[in-house]
Every structure is written in C-alpha cells, then in structure tokens.
Amino acid sequence: MxxxxxxxxxxxxxxxxxxxxxxxxxxxxxxxxxxxxxDPNAIQRATILQSQLDTSQRLVAEIQPLQQRLHKAEADFADRSAKLEAEVKVAKEAAVKALAEAKARIQDAEWANTFAIGSSYPVGLERVGVGETAERLAAAFPGKAIDRTKESYHSIDQTGHAVFDRVTFYFDDGSKDKRITHISYWSRALDGRSKDDDWLSTRLAVSLGPPKVWGQGYYSWEPKGPVHTFVRLGQLLIMRAGLRPNGWPKVVR
Known part of the structure; x- marks a missing residue:
C-alpha cells in the first residue's frame, strides 16, 4: 500500500x-x-509622474548653485557690513573727540576773555549795569526767562554765558523806576572748584589790576566810577559805590 x-x-x-x-x-x-x-490611464499617470520627477530633479540641480551664490553673497554682505560698521564707529568717535576738543578750545578762549580791560562786567552780560532800570533789563534780555516773582530783585537762570549762567539784579526800593543797585553773578562752572581756587580774582586782576585781599576767597577793587567790584567765594558782585556785601570782612589782610 x-x-x-x-x-x-x-x-x-x-x-x-x-x-x-x-x-x-x-x-x-x-x-x-x-x-x-x-490600462491607458495608468500609463499616462506614470508618464506624468516621471515627467514631474525629472522636472523636480532638474530644478534642484539648478537651484543648488543659486543657493551657493546666495550664501556667498550673504556672507560677503555681512563681512562688508561689519567693516562698514567698524569704520562708522571709528569716524563717530573721531568726530565726537574733535567736537569736544573744539568746544574746549572755544571755552578756553571765552574764559580767557571773560572780562574786557578796565571793566568788571562779564563780556556778553554788560548790556545792563548798575544804575539801569527794570525796564531796561527786560529790553536787554528779550529771549530770556526773567524771574519777576520778587519785587526787590529779578533773576535770570540759564543766561547762555560761558562762565556766569545765573544773574540776579537788585533794585532800589525807594526808586519808582526800580533802579539797579547791585548785580550778583553766579557760576555753576565755578561751583565745582575749591574755595581756594582764585581763578575769578585772577581774571579780574588782569582787567582791573591787583585787588585788596580781605581773607581767603574775599577780594575787592577800588571803585571805578559809580561801581565797586567784589569777589566772595567765587561769586562776583558789582555794587553801587558806597555799598558793601553783607557779612564782608572789616579788616584787610
């Protein structure tokens, strides 16, 4: 089986x-x-897909060198931008330095010529002096903000002067037209100096001659005409002849 x-x-x-x-x-x-x-449709679809594939491959091949050139251009641009930025920075620093030096030279010139020979009024602020009226003061400084809150005196802050940026004008209370009896000039630039720095008295000595020394920081010059000039711890006072600042020393040293 x-x-x-x-x-x-x-x-x-x-x-x-x-x-x-x-x-x-x-x-x-x-x-x-x-x-x-x-099936004719299947053949047609296959042909279309193959054509699309060939086109895609060709486009990829064409795009690759374009991408490479683009990347190189971007790198070149970044490099040029960095160099240009560095050049602009150097030029800006040089301009700032040159401007600072020019301002320093201008300031030195302005400070060296703060007073004209024979005058105790600061150059540029001599438009109003002792004996002038409040009306004349307003006319002499039309573009400045004059503080008139006090009847006995008017003040100007931010005068624009290289040295004396604050000025106060004191009036004769007995005069109807508010005549100026004395003027006080202040300097923020001098505020930072030590009290034994006699820059102001030194400059006035060039203009008015040697002062009387009443103590450290206290100087006066003999009256020239209707005014008497004083320096008190960096403050300049121009007063009507015969007047003296409050608290002034009584003895010349």
Whole structure:
C-alpha cells in the first residue's frame, strides 16, 4: 500500500506542484504588471509622474548653485557690513573727540576773555549795569526767562554765558523806576572748584589790576566810577559805590 510519504516523493507529484507554482506566479505577474500596462490611464499617470520627477530633479540641480551664490553673497554682505560698521564707529568717535576738543578750545578762549580791560562786567552780560532800570533789563534780555516773582530783585537762570549762567539784579526800593543797585553773578562752572581756587580774582586782576585781599576767597577793587567790584567765594558782585556785601570782612589782610 502506497503511503503519503511515498506519494510526495514520486516524480509526477513533484511535477504537478511545479506546474501549480508556475501558474500561480504567472497569474500574479499578469494581474500586477500586465493588466495595468494595458490600462491607458495608468500609463499616462506614470508618464506624468516621471515627467514631474525629472522636472523636480532638474530644478534642484539648478537651484543648488543659486543657493551657493546666495550664501556667498550673504556672507560677503555681512563681512562688508561689519567693516562698514567698524569704520562708522571709528569716524563717530573721531568726530565726537574733535567736537569736544573744539568746544574746549572755544571755552578756553571765552574764559580767557571773560572780562574786557578796565571793566568788571562779564563780556556778553554788560548790556545792563548798575544804575539801569527794570525796564531796561527786560529790553536787554528779550529771549530770556526773567524771574519777576520778587519785587526787590529779578533773576535770570540759564543766561547762555560761558562762565556766569545765573544773574540776579537788585533794585532800589525807594526808586519808582526800580533802579539797579547791585548785580550778583553766579557760576555753576565755578561751583565745582575749591574755595581756594582764585581763578575769578585772577581774571579780574588782569582787567582791573591787583585787588585788596580781605581773607581767603574775599577780594575787592577800588571803585571805578559809580561801581565797586567784589569777589566772595567765587561769586562776583558789582555794587553801587558806597555799598558793601553783607557779612564782608572789616579788616584787610
């Protein structure tokens, strides 16, 4: 009796299995490749996709060198911008330095010529002097903010003068036209100097001659005409002859 083991080893059985496998493979190949190949739409779609793929590959190939040139241009621009920024910084620093030096030279010239020879009035602020009226004061400084809150005196802050930026004009209470009896000149620039710095008295000595020394920081010059000049701890006072600042020392040293 023939068993299953004997049957599967027979040549005819092996041939049958081979034929069956061949038919199955052929059917699968037919179904997967040959049938779609006979479909015109499938062929058209494949052609379009292949064309799109070819176009994409060509565009990629064209874009790559453009991207490389763009990256190089960006790098060159960044390098030029950095160099230009550095040049602008150097030029700006040089301009700021030159401006500061020019201002310093102008200030030195203004400070050196604060007083004209023979006059105790600061150059540029001599438009109103002792004996003038409040009306004359208003006319002499039309663009300045004159503080008139006090009847006995008027003040100007921010005069624009190189040295004396604050001025106070004191009036004779007994005069109807408010005549100026004395003027006080203040300097923020001199405020920072030590009290033993006699810059102001030194400059006045060039204009008026040697002063009387009443103590450290206290100087006076003999009256010239109707005015008497005093320096008190960096403050300049020009007063009507015969007047003296409050608290002034009584003895010349």
């Amino acid at each position: 023939t068993t299953w083991k004997d049957l599967k080893d027979q040549p005819i059985y092996i041939l049958g299995l081979t034929i069956l496998a061949s038919v199955s493979a052929t059917a699968a190949f037919y179904e997967k490749f040959l049938v779609p190949a006979r």
